[in-house]
């Protein structure tokens with residue numbers, strides 16, 4: 001069965017509903033797709049491949065689309081093995097295939113698979129006529145690896161974007177957004193961006209500027225839906241995320257061993273709500289996978305972190321969270337913090353120093369509880385912190 005997404009362009013990707021974790025790190029509750037596309041023309045062109053464990057279905061889809069015709073070119077937009085690990089078997093089936101990539105791609109092709117023959121190096125802006133269609137190549141480094149590029153069909157106004165605009169979540173039959181219920185994919189696109197690509201905001205912003213002059217009707221990413229109907233919304237989300245611009249809302253992320261810091265998170269959330277703040281998300285970092293916490297930190301303008309002092313340092317899962325936030329260079333957040341300790345308070349000092357190092361707008365007086373919940377001032381202090389943050393958010397909106 002063929003899946004022609006636009007005349008002579010076939011979806012030949014696969015769905016992975018088996019893997020629990022992407023990159024052995026990020027949960028896949030509803031799987032993931034590895035998208036590959038085949039352009040049928042005088043010269044048939046394959047855009048990227050798939051994760052090699054799904055080769056059987058991949059090669060069947062190619063056969064369904066072009067029968068026994070050759071594949072003349074493989075364009076590699078991205079060399080990460082979830083898209084390139086089928087290349088050796090592809091060459092086995094199609095030994096005459098020419099492989100198109102930029103100089104960094106071809107170096108990685110040698111490094112990963114010892115493939116050096118039948119390669120064609122392209123530079124930024126180069127074009128290739130394949131019959132009725134002409135392709136152009138646009139190098140977009142660090143979206144998500146240094147070699148990443150995008151390929152555009154000029155006459156069809158279709159952009160093959162690599163990981164950009166990708167999403168977690170397997171495809172449930174339909175491939176193009178207008179043919180499916182898209183609701184699930186919005187948050188998964190945020191989670192994909194914030195965890196996989198989010199460190200590279202500046203390169204993503206440069207890539208967005210580079211593709212801005214192109215007239216684009218359809219974006220074909222390496223993961224998730226093909227964007228057509230919702231393309232303006234997707235472009236807008238990517239533009240904002242690449243600049244670390246966030247929506248109104250607050251993330252409270254806390255660690256808690258015995259419930260004291262958790263109780264403080266509850267006081268703060270209630271007071272925020274009572275003071276008119278909407279979109280409040282509370283994460284216990286021992287329960288919420290970090291990928292969801294990072295997603296929401298990318299999404300919302302304010303972050304409040306709570307941590308017990310643990311072995312004279314931050315609670316380990318909070319420590320891991322702030323490390324990942326710093327790695328991604330998230331800018332321009334309103335910040336508050338709270339914590340607890342048994343004999344020597346360290347966590348709140350460390351959280352305040354962290355926010356200072358990020359140049360965030362540190363707001364309110366941090367609240368730190370000693371030895372459990374007997375201090376009657378703690379709920380009041382948490383409320384005061386929440387009121388200060390609610391006022392700052394009102395000022396900024």
Ligand code: FEO
Nearest residue numbers: 080082144163222
């Ligand atoms: Fe889907 Fe960066 O690979």
